[in-house]
Amino acid sequence: MKHIIIGLAFLYLIRIKNPEQLKHHSPGELGKLIGLDRIPEAKTLRKKIYQISRQRQAKAWSRELAKKWVAEEKNHFYYIDGHVKVYSGHKANLGKKHISRLKLCLPGMTEFWVNNAKGLPYFVVTGEVNEKLQEIMLTKIIPELIENVAMKISDEQLAADKDLPRFTLVFDREAYSPKFFRQLWEQYRIAVITYRKNVKDLWDEKNFTRQSYEKDGNIETMEIAEKNITLDGFEFREVRKKNTDRHQTSIVTTNKKLHTKSIAISMFARWTQENFFKYSRENYDMDRIAYYIVNEIDNDTTVVNPIYSKLTYKIKKVKEKINRRKLKLYELVKENVQTELDAKTSKNIKKQGELEEQVQILKAEHQELVEERKQHPYHIKVKDMEEDIRYNKLDWESKLFLNIIKIICYRAETSIALLLSTDYQKKFDEMRALTRSLINTKANIIPDYQNKTLTIELYSLSNPRDNQAVKSILNVLNDSETVFPGTDLKLIYKFGTL
Numbered sequence: 001m002k003h004i005i006i007g008l009a010f011l012y013l014i015r016i017k018n019p020e021q022l023k024h025h026s027p028g029e030l031g032k033l034i035g036l037d038r039i040p041e042a043k044t045l046r047k048k049i050y051q052i053s054r055q056r057q058a059k060a061w062s063r064e065l066a067k068k069w070v071a072e073e074k075n076h077f078y079y080i081d082g083h084v085k086v087y088s089g090h091k092a093n094l095g096k097k098h099i100s101r102l103k104l105c106l107p108g109m110t111e112f113w114v115n116n117a118k119g120l121p122y123f124v125v126t127g128e129v130n131e132k133l134q135e136i137m138l139t140k141i142i143p144e145l146i147e148n149v150a151m152k153i154s155d156e157q158l159a160a161d162k163d164l165p166r167f168t169l170v171f172d173r174e175a176y177s178p179k180f181f182r183q184l185w186e187q188y189r190i191a192v193i194t195y196r197k198n199v200k201d202l203w204d205e206k207n208f209t210r211q212s213y214e215k216d217g218n219i220e221t222m223e224i225a226e227k228n229i230t231l232d233g234f235e236f237r238e239v240r241k242k243n244t245d246r247h248q249t250s251i252v253t254t255n256k257k258l259h260t261k262s263i264a265i266s267m268f269a270r271w272t273q274e275n276f277f278k279y280s281r282e283n284y285d286m287d288r289i290a291y292y293i294v295n296e297i298d299n300d301t302t303v304v305n306p307i308y309s310k311l312t313y314k315i316k317k318v319k320e321k322i323n324r325r326k327l328k329l330y331e332l333v334k335e336n337v338q339t340e341l342d343a344k345t346s347k348n349i350k351k352q353g354e355l356e357e358q359v360q361i362l363k364a365e366h367q368e369l370v371e372e373r374k375q376h377p378y379h380i381k382v383k384d385m386e387e388d389i390r391y392n393k394l395d396w397e398s399k400l401f402l403n404i405i406k407i408i409c410y411r412a413e414t415s416i417a418l419l420l421s422t423d424y425q426k427k428f429d430e431m432r433a434l435t436r437s438l439i440n441t442k443a444n445i446i447p448d449y450q451n452k453t454l455t456i457e458l459y460s461l462s463n464p465r466d467n468q469a470v471k472s473i474l475n476v477l478n479d480s481e482t483v484f485p486g487t488d489l490k491l492i493y494k495f496g497t498l
Contacts, residue, residue, distance in 0.1 A: 001052070002485050002486045003034050003035070003036060004040075004045070004049070004052065006034050006485055006486075007030075007033075007034045007039060007040070007045075008045075008049075008402070008405050009408060009409050010030070010033050010034065011030075012284055012405065013409050013412075013413065014439060014440055015283060015436075017284065017288065018285065018288060019042035019046050019049075020042050022039060022042050022045070023042065027039045027041070033445075035484075035486070035487070046290070049290055049402070050290075050291060050398065052401060053290075053291070053397045053398040054397075058400040058401040058404060059400065061401075061404060062124075062400065062404050063123065063144070063148050065123075065404065065407075065408070066114075066122040066123040066148075066149045067148060067149050069120070069122055069411075070149055070151060071151065074151065075116050075117075075151070076151065076165075076167045076168060077168050077170060077266060078114050078116070078122070078150070078167060078168070078169055078170070079114070079115045079116065079117065079119075079169075079269070079270055079272075080112060080113070080114055080133070080137065080169055080171045080175075081112070081113060081115075081171060081172065081273050081274070082110045082111065082112050082136075082174070083111050083112075083113060083277050084098075084099050084106075084108045084109070084110050084111075085108050085109050085110075085111060085289075086099060086102075086106050086108045086287070087108050087394070088107075089292055091292055091294050092392055092393065092394050093107075093390065093392055094107040094108060094109060094129075094392075094393070094394075095107070095129050095130045095303065095304075095391060097130070109127065109393070109394060109396070110126070110127040110131070111125070111126050112124065112125050112127065112133065112137075113276075114141060114145075115272070115273045115276060117170075117272065118272055119272030119273055119275055119276040119414075120276075120410070120411050120414060121276065121407045121410065121411070123144070124400070124403060125140045125141060125144070126396050128297055128298075128301065128393050129297060129382075130303060130304060132174070132175075133171065133175040134175045134177065134180055137169070137175065142184075142188060142190065145167065146166070146188065150167050151167070153166050153167075158189055163256040164189075165185075165189055165190060165254070165255055166188060166189045167190060168190070168191040168193060168253075168255050168266075169190060169192050169193070170192075170193045170194070170266055170267065170269075170270055171192070171270075172195060173195050173197055175194065176194055176195070176197045178231035178232040178234055178236070179232055181194075181234070181252075182232070182234040182254075184254075191253065191254045191255035191256075192252075192253060193251065193252075193255060193263060194251070194252060194253075194267070195249070195250065195251060195267070196238065196250040196251065199250040202246075202248055203225055203227070203240055205242065207227075208223040208224060208242045209223065209224065209225065210222070210223050211223075211224055211260075211261045211264075213265055222241055222242075223241065223242040224240065224241050224261065224264050225239070225240050225242075226238065226239045226240075226260045226263075229252070231252070236254060237252065237254075237255070237256065237263070238250060238251065238252050239252075239253070239260055239263045239264055251264060251267045276410070279410075279432075280410060283436075284406045284409065284410065286403065286406060288399075288402075289394065289396075289398070289399050290398040290402055291395065291398045292394060293394065293395035293398075294393070294395070295392065295395050296392055297391055297392055298382070299381065299382050299383035300381055300383065301381065301382045302379050302380070302381055303379070303380060303381075303382060303385075303391060304378065304379060305377055305378060305379060305380040305385075306385070306389055307376050308373060308376045308377065308378050308380075311369055311372060311373040311376065312373065315369045315370060315373065318365055318366045321362050322362045322363065322366065325358055325359050325362070326359065328355055329352060329356065329359070332348045332351055332352045333352065335348055336348050336349070336352075413432075413435055413436075413439070416435050416438070416473065417431040417432055417435045418431070419472075419473040419476060420434055420435060420470070420473060434466055434470075437461060437462070437466070438461070441458055441461060442459050443458045443459065443496075444456070444457040444496060445457075447489060452488050452489055452490060453489060453490050453491075453492050454484050454489035454490065454491050455492045455493075456492070457494060457495070457496035458474075458495050458496060459495075459496060460495065470495075471495060474494065474495070477493050478491075478492055478493055
């Protein structure tokens, strides 16, 4: 088990994204990384992944890791966002979802990730069909946070301080609903921070004050203002940031303990989660599924009726055809009024008659579709769907297992990058590039069983500046006195040529 997990972690870190890519790399060299004669071949590795996934323990493992990370970071802010995994196969029948990065509606499954303010992931839950962010938060994410993951706040503390939230959720406009926010506070004592929808007014520029804050080691400024507002009978704090184009970005929150500047910083930190999605897709192939195994969905699950949706789409298209022909009719009538040529007028009248006939036919078709749609309910249970279009779901156990390893790799890589960042100005780009370069640097592995050490001798990097940055973090790694898993050998890092 340890060899498989460590082996997979090393493969992902050096950007071998799936077992099939192993045939392009030396099995002996990769095997030395995990203390074996050779790395398992692709067929064996896939078999082991399948055997591990059948134990159905990935969720429990994910929960324990998330609980450990939250406790270490003493975090009370959780960033939630959905990511759609597009499905291109033929075995499963999945509902269509809008993929914003592709601007298309395609079959897929939605993963809802919970991260911290730095973009580091805690855990992920998967929607079965077409669940929205609000529904997933109420049914899966919030119960998991309260019962297992989040740091505990006693009932005595909550009773003593009426404004103290249990924790704070940060998300985008998808889950915007003042009624929903009120429910979270009154039922769970959970605060929210999100963007406000449908903002039309502008605040007086005199209300804004310039505030400084630190971002990636640099001091930056922003102009912000705050007011108390009432939405649907419930009081919120609204914070606005004035942009250079005079546009005002509006943020609402139910957290009464935060400073105004902290509210804005917390909201804008949501982009770290978007960066995590992009980086993980490109570098860790986060969307890959190991096994396309199909499972049944609970028959009592309520979904949008696909027949109703198809009829709605057809009605929309017929309306578009009617509107296009009406526009042509308007142009012909306008031309008839302005022209004095009898030949052209008679020709236009003939076209006008043809278009009016087409409009009448399309209106009749539109009415038939509307009447047909009335015969089908908008919502339907899965068991009532026709057999050939009935929704099912992919078995995500193996994907969750592999995702956990990828999460560990991403967090480890980010930790090293943050240590390196003190020596760089363009931190986000340079520290990531240097970390990837360091991971792929050649090294000697020298075990000493008598002194119980495992020395990693790194070769020099491309320039003295990088060597100096890496040298400073080797001391941090050595101070951790990490023991290589499965052995009693303590890891010692050093440069072989410096």
